[in-house]
Amino acid sequence: MSARAAAGSKERVIAGFWTVARTGACLRRCALTRKPLPHLLYFTDPVRTPDPEAVAGRLPRGSAIVYRTFGAADAEAVALRLKAIARRRGLKLLIGADEALAARVGADGVHLPERSAAQAARIGARRPNWLITAAAHSPRAARAPVDAVVVSAIFPSNSPSAGRPLGAMRLAQIVRLGGPPVYALGGVNQATAARLLATGVVGIAGVEVFLSSPLAKRRGER
Template identity: 65%
Template sequence: MARTAAALGARGASRKPSLLFFTDPERTPEIEAAMARLPRGAAVVYRAFGAADAEPRARRLLAAARALGLKLLIGADAALALRIGADGVHLPQRLAAQARGLRHRGLLVTAAAHDLPAARRALAWGADAVVVSAIFPSASPSAGPPMGPVRLAALVRVVGGPVYALGGVNDKTARRLLPTGVVGIAAVEALRT
């Protein structure tokens, strides 16, 4: 996956990471170990899902990210991202409108989108990029039906902004995303080991 992400990153002059590692308390319990295997310039999206220790854990992850040359985005909590000085925030589709208030706060803002209208809305509200899912069949309990690389490429052509691909992305499927026009790839379990 790192090679595919590097190929995507080498195509453009984007300052956006070409690889996003999404954490999940159940599926990625060893976040720091996974971070140590990521290539420099990748980003970690820390999703605390309401954990009581979210802030101290986010601060530790930020320190680790800085030491490893990674970026840290906080999932669904812009206030926490701003408080700890994270590099950005990732907004679930239901919170994408919050991107409006974050445009000039110095954060990289990504937003989840599960279809073209949601992706267009998130970009119009000020998201720097959208993370579209699911692309391939996924083990995620929240993954919808996969759209596949052909439909993803069609979305990328008309959406009007940068797109990341998430959902079932792994070493075998990532290469199929090269011709789609995405700026990067994202994964949960494929990056944990």
Template identity: 60%
Template sequence: MARTAQFLGRRADGRKGAKRALPRLLFFTDPIRTPEPEAMARRLPRGAAVVFRAFGALDAESRGRRLKAIARARGLILLIGADADLAQRLGADGVHLPERLAHRARRLKAAHPRWIVTAAAHSPAAARRALTAGADAAVVSTVFASRSASAGAPMGPIRLAILVRRAGGPIYGLGGIDNKKARLLKDAGLVGVAAVDAFRT
């Protein structure tokens, strides 16, 4: 999937609203669906990003430090889900905000200019709000049918492409994306793709 993500990202290069170089591939951890995120992180290509979502786990800091060590060794980017304080303690590369916290993006960017800040979005309006609020990119879901308990109705490639054109900035697609389905998004204008369990062997 990494090669497909790179292809999609190159096609999106130079799009109006792009603020900085962004990873093409995002791996979102999940305590249920990816119980051993370190193993998946070790398989990611250089330049990909790990989005560590701890959801308040007691071992969040120790696991985050393990992921940070893997990221440093493999040339990966580490983003922390929702928790800017944890991101700062770990020396992470930025944060991924849930949709309800997207309004914090500009303040976080001001405090940490080198951070990448992405935000979740589940509608065209939410994507525009996240980008207007200063996020480097919005991660839009759900693209295809997904096993996620929080997944909404899939929008499919055509509706996603329309959203990307109207959003005014970089967009990732998330939800049910594997290598085969990522190829269906070649004309969507995405900066890259995101997945949870597409990296399992």
């Protein structure tokens, strides 16, 4: 790839990041929720975003990190570093599917897989100040007793686990069912973000869309 082509590719990635960030902020302003909710959720992935601390250091204030450990031996150390970044940058930290780890590192809550969403009520009773979210891949799952659900996949996605895309129209129907606030996950980028504005979702979730942003370089922060 030529230097000119590489520069153009980087500019497109950065433009995509800010399109998603602005859309997420707009969605959050338009939503009425029981608890203050982040407008963006960054889901860590050891393959697709192998340096979660670098990505976390680029997130806009008011976003959240969802740290998924996938059994990593150094999960607690990574979580503590992410918590420090979150505190410094005005972010929230959720731990994926591990209440004990979330408590040890002083996280702001947990994100549960769809199969574990029934645990939310018990966790919430023990930790009423936590933010509890859960994955949802169907209208029924989107009514889980949590603070917010993350519905996927909305658009075609690079995730190996992504199913058939629901599309913006189906997403809007799920939102109208009246369950907890909904985040859109899967294939959200510069080209698709604007299609979420009329769906009623509270914000945007993603993985690779947060890989590049000029924010950290401009502020000199990690």
